[in-house]
Amino acid sequence: MESLEVFLRVGQILSSILSxxxxxxxxxxxxxxxxxxxxxxxxISGDGKWRWNVFVLNLSEKMGSLLIxxxxxxxxxxxxxxxxxxxxxxRLFVENLRLAREKTVLAQTLKNLRFxxxxxxxxxxxxxxxxxxxxxxxxxxxxxxxPLLKHQERIVVGEQRVYVDFGVCNxxxxxxxxxxxxxxxxxxxxxxxxxSPERGYSxxxxxxxxxxxxxxxEEELLGMEGRDFFSMGQKxxxxxxxxxxxxxxxxxxxxxxxxxxxxxxxxxYEFVTTGTGGVKLLP
Numbered sequence: 001m002e003s004l005e006v007f008l009r010v011g012q013i014l015s016s017i018l019s020x021x022x023x024x025x026x027x028x029x030x031x032x033x034x035x036x037x038x039x040x041x042x043x044i045s046g047d048g049k050w051r052w053n054v055f056v057l058n059l060s061e062k063m064g065s066l067l068i069x070x071x072x073x074x075x076x077x078x079x080x081x082x083x084x085x086x087x088x089x090x091r092l093f094v095e096n097l098r099l100a101r102e103k104t105v106l107a108q109t110l111k112n113l114r115f116x117x118x119x120x121x122x123x124x125x126x127x128x129x130x131x132x133x134x135x136x137x138x139x140x141x142x143x144x145x146x147p148l149l150k151h152q153e154r155i156v157v158g159e160q161r162v163y164v165d166f167g168v169c170n171x172x173x174x175x176x177x178x179x180x181x182x183x184x185x186x187x188x189x190x191x192x193x194x195x196s197p198e199r200g201y202s203x204x205x206x207x208x209x210x211x212x213x214x215x216x217x218e219e220e221l222l223g224m225e226g227r228d229f230f231s232m233g234q235k236x237x238x239x240x241x242x243x244x245x246x247x248x249x250x251x252x253x254x255x256x257x258x259x260x261x262x263x264x265x266x267x268x269y270e271f272v273t274t275g276t277g278g279v280k281l282l283p
Contacts, residue, residue, distance in 0.1 A: 102232075106249060108224045109232040110171065110182050112216060115140045118147040119213050119279070120164070120187045120203070120271040124263045130158035131263045135203070137187065137212035141220045148220075150212040155201050157263075159192035164203075164271065165258040166279045167240065169251050184236070185279050186213045187271075188256065197258075209234040 121136040133155050138147040167188040191200025206212045214233045218226030239246035240254065259281050261269055270282040 105224065105228050105232050108222075109229055109236075110184070112142045112221055112224070112229060113184060113214060114182065115142075115145070116273055117145075118270050118272050119185070122164070122261070122269045122271075124265050124267050124269075126265040127156050129156050131160070131265065132156050133162075133190075133263075135190075137203075137205075139213055139216050142216065142222045143220050148217070150215055151205070153205075155190070157190075157192055157201075159194060160263050161193050162261050162263060163191055163193075163197075163200075163258045164261060165189040165191070165197060165200075165256050166271070167204075168255050168257060168278065169236065169240070169246075170253045170255070171250055183278065185257070185273050186211050206237070209237055211237055 117140055118138050120138065123134040123136070125132045125134070135153050135155065136149060137151045139150050140147050165188045166185050169184040169186075171182045171184065187203035189197050189200045189203055191197050204211065206215060208230070210230060210233045214237070216229070218229070221229055235245060235249060236251075239249050239251055246254070257279055259271070259279065261281070271279050272282060274280055
């Protein structure tokens with residue numbers, strides 16, 4: 001389907017060019033100027049000077065060749081005019097094809113991201129300045145339905161009580177396929193009781209425009225190519241701060257879900273996604 005889309009895009013560009021050249025005064029002006037240059041060149045002799053007899057001789061030869069090829073020329077002109085005339089329909093068809101493909105890729109991307117399991121783990125240790133937290137970010141294997149560790153980092157907080165905030169994308173029923181809705185959760189921010197969320201520590205991290213939670217290894221994907229999955233994953237991440245893109249992707253709302261932790265050194269906290277796309281803390 002992708003190769004067909006590329007072919008149609010080339011056809012779309014060609015039809016736009018032909019529509020301009022054959023159906024607008026400016027286009028006819030350009031073609032007329034080009035034809036005049038071609039005619040003038042027919043009269044240039046071997047010494048570089050324009051001569052009438054050379055012009056007549058060359059023009060006669062060209063006209064003879066054109067008459068021989070007249071049926072093919074007529075067919076080609078009819079074809080080119082048809083392409084130019086249906087330029088708007090071609091562009092509409094290509095756009096509909098692109099939207100249909102994007103919807104299919106989005107639905108398959110969400111099916112790969114659908115998972116009930118661990119997405120974040122926090123291990124606590126004592127620190128001279130308070131508490132050291134080891135943050136472990138997880139994606140998952142759609143094949144094996146198990147978490148996969150993607151990234152770890154360490155931070156230090158000075159308060160015992162912290163809040164772990166998760167963002168949730170609420171997708172429209174129609175974009176998921178088969179009439180199913182889907183909420184996609186991801187780690188967003190960690191902050192203390194004395195901090196505003198905006199001044200907390202960002203968990204909204206990853207690489208190449210993909211959050212760690214979305215970064216499923218290419219060999220683990222089901223039913224789609226890695227480039228399509230990662231391209232759509234980048235769009236989903238970008239939509240979190242781009243309302244126009246979110247609307248195009250069928251994301252109805254974004255909302256946050258904050259969970260409170262009273263830190264205990266030596267303890268490990270696991271956050272898992274639920275069947276509805278929310279997040280809960282395992283006891």
